[in-house]
Amino acid sequence: MSTLTPPRSGKARPLPAPEAPRPPRRFRRSAARSRAALGALYATPTAVMVGLFFLVPLVLVGWMSLHKWPLLGAPTMNMPDNYTRIADNELVASAVWFTVKYTVLMTVGLFVVAFGLALLVQQRRRGVGFLRTAFLLPMAVGFASASLLFLGLLSDEIGPVSDLLRSIGLIDGYVSWTSGSSESALGSAMVLVLWRFAGFNMLILLTGLQAIPLEVYEAARIDGASRWQTFRRVTIPLMRPTIALVLTMMITGSLLAFDQFWILTRGGPDNSTTSLVMVIYREAFIRLDLGSAAAISVALLAVLVVFNVIQLGVLRRRS
Amino acid sequence: MTRSSLAGRWGYYVTGTALAILFLSPLLWSGWASLRTNSGFGLENYDRLFTSDNGIRVHHVVNSLTVSALTVAGTLLVATLGGYAFGRFRFPGRDLLFLLTLAILMVPYATILIALYVLLGWIGLQDSLIGLSLVLIMFQLPFSIFMMRNSFEAVPRELEESAQVDGCNSVSTLLRIMLPAVKPGLVTVGLFAFLTSWSEFFAPLILLNSTDQFTTTLAVVNMRTASHGSIDYAALEAGVVFMAVPCLLLFAFMQRSYVRGFTSGALKG
Numbered sequence: 001m002s003t004l005t006p007p008r009s010g011k012a013r014p015l016p017a018p019e020a021p022r023p024p025r026r027f028r029r030s031a032a033r034s035r036a037a038l039g040a041l042y043a044t045p046t047a048v049m050v051g052l053f054f055l056v057p058l059v060l061v062g063w064m065s066l067h068k069w070p071l072l073g074a075p076t077m078n079m080p081d082n083y084t085r086i087a088d089n090e091l092v093a094s095a096v097w098f099t100v101k102y103t104v105l106m107t108v109g110l111f112v113v114a115f116g117l118a119l120l121v122q123q124r125r126r127g128v129g130f131l132r133t134a135f136l137l138p139m140a141v142g143f144a145s146a147s148l149l150f151l152g153l154l155s156d157e158i159g160p161v162s163d164l165l166r167s168i169g170l171i172d173g174y175v176s177w178t179s180g181s182s183e184s185a186l187g188s189a190m191v192l193v194l195w196r197f198a199g200f201n202m203l204i205l206l207t208g209l210q211a212i213p214l215e216v217y218e219a220a221r222i223d224g225a226s227r228w229q230t231f232r233r234v235t236i237p238l239m240r241p242t243i244a245l246v247l248t249m250m251i252t253g254s255l256l257a258f259d260q261f262w263i264l265t266r267g268g269p270d271n272s273t274t275s276l277v278m279v280i281y282r283e284a285f286i287r288l289d290l291g292s293a294a295a296i297s298v299a300l301l302a303v304l305v306v307f308n309v310i311q312l313g314v315l316r317r318r319s
Numbered sequence: 320m321t322r323s324s325l326a327g328r329w330g331y332y333v334t335g336t337a338l339a340i341l342f343l344s345p346l347l348w349s350g351w352a353s354l355r356t357n358s359g360f361g362l363e364n365y366d367r368l369f370t371s372d373n374g375i376r377v378h379h380v381v382n383s384l385t386v387s388a389l390t391v392a393g394t395l396l397v398a399t400l401g402g403y404a405f406g407r408f409r410f411p412g413r414d415l416l417f418l419l420t421l422a423i424l425m426v427p428y429a430t431i432l433i434a435l436y437v438l439l440g441w442i443g444l445q446d447s448l449i450g451l452s453l454v455l456i457m458f459q460l461p462f463s464i465f466m467m468r469n470s471f472e473a474v475p476r477e478l479e480e481s482a483q484v485d486g487c488n489s490v491s492t493l494l495r496i497m498l499p500a501v502k503p504g505l506v507t508v509g510l511f512a513f514l515t516s517w518s519e520f521f522a523p524l525i526l527l528n529s530t531d532q533f534t535t536t537l538a539v540v541n542m543r544t545a546s547h548g549s550i551d552y553a554a555l556e557a558g559v560v561f562m563a564v565p566c567l568l569l570f571a572f573m574q575r576s577y578v579r580g581f582t583s584g585a586l587k588g
Contacts, residue, residue, distance in 0.1 A: 131335050
């Protein structure tokens, strides 16, 4: 940062000529100080927003988790009941198991599809712009709207999917995709997420692919590497930071899944697609027990922070 | 042209076209389904969307527009000032504040929203569109501050210095010289803030209680979740189209600058 920047009060000062004497040292230091004050002033709105709406709630949720905190009425301390009760909550246990299963399946599926799309639209050729737009367009639709869209699309009442599959003989009779069985409900949600998020992840992977210099591929070709070898030994290692970023976002996003199950499957059938965040919502606003919801939140937060710290460490070491 | 490369090209076009159809068909289908009625095509489903008992009302749309406008304006204001501060100034606590802002991304939505529900109640902003907008601005900050910091850093230093030598004070330098230079970043940040706030579901679900305050997204989802009997799927698809069309149009028009702003920001990180 330049300390020679003139002070902002220097409105009347003439243009400094090249041979003009440098301002005295003390003057320069006070100019730097007033510039620091100015920077801090510009950062104040950010600091207020982050402090009031991020740090305070973060402390508050920890505080709430130590209390019996009804939606209405005065809270009373009951530490550590909210935490010990998590272990007895059967819905939490099944939601944890389901959320982990969903996260694994979704991350693998989404990563494979997004990487495939990125490779497909990587090179500039005719029509590639259209393909990129087609894959990106779903991300402009809000996720809740997309969930409702798929609710209709997969419904037997107006959806074409069942008719289509019946006409080519893959299924017969009535199939309820979103609530028939836990497998088909999970599958419906996964197809929805693939449709909505594959393009977005493709975009990030594409920036990573295009950052690899062409000479590297050229060198691999001269060395006689096959396509597969080039992909394994050149593309993947050079893409590592981007891949780590994309995987982190996919895993975090899946662990926090809510909209798709709340709207598409309603957590059913028989709570078999109830995610952890749905349990938190239920504790807070249906069972009206904010303390218990806060305790589950804190536990989830702890898992995510540990996971993110490990992830960041891996990222930093490799790059 | 060799045989294998010809086959490869055909393979590329067939795969590409099939995938493009798969990705576009749900969108096209929802438009078709929203217009289809018992007797052909018409706007009956949209009519039911706006008039049925638990359908959406004009004030829901006004609520959505209010929240989006407040969120976009607030995000642009805070992120421009903050990005300028982080990109061009040194001050005590700068790195800590920047890290804290990025840390918002690491904390699950649901975790802080439970506390924000209580906190907004304390400061008299329970069930209010302003409270919701403030929360949405906060959630926009990591991405927006990061984008704007990179944009301001990329502006040549000489531009700012010559403006100051010419007698501009700091505020007018920011307004007249720096803002035009970071316009692509502003477009990306503003578009992102609009798309998120217009479609956001979870934050309004928790922070808004009375149906009068509902945003359009909440009201449309309510048509599904509040219905005990059968769901009016056709009206629901009309709602989906009504919500999605503004976003799709904006996205289509601004895709180029949006994608460019996004990738340049992501690469520099």
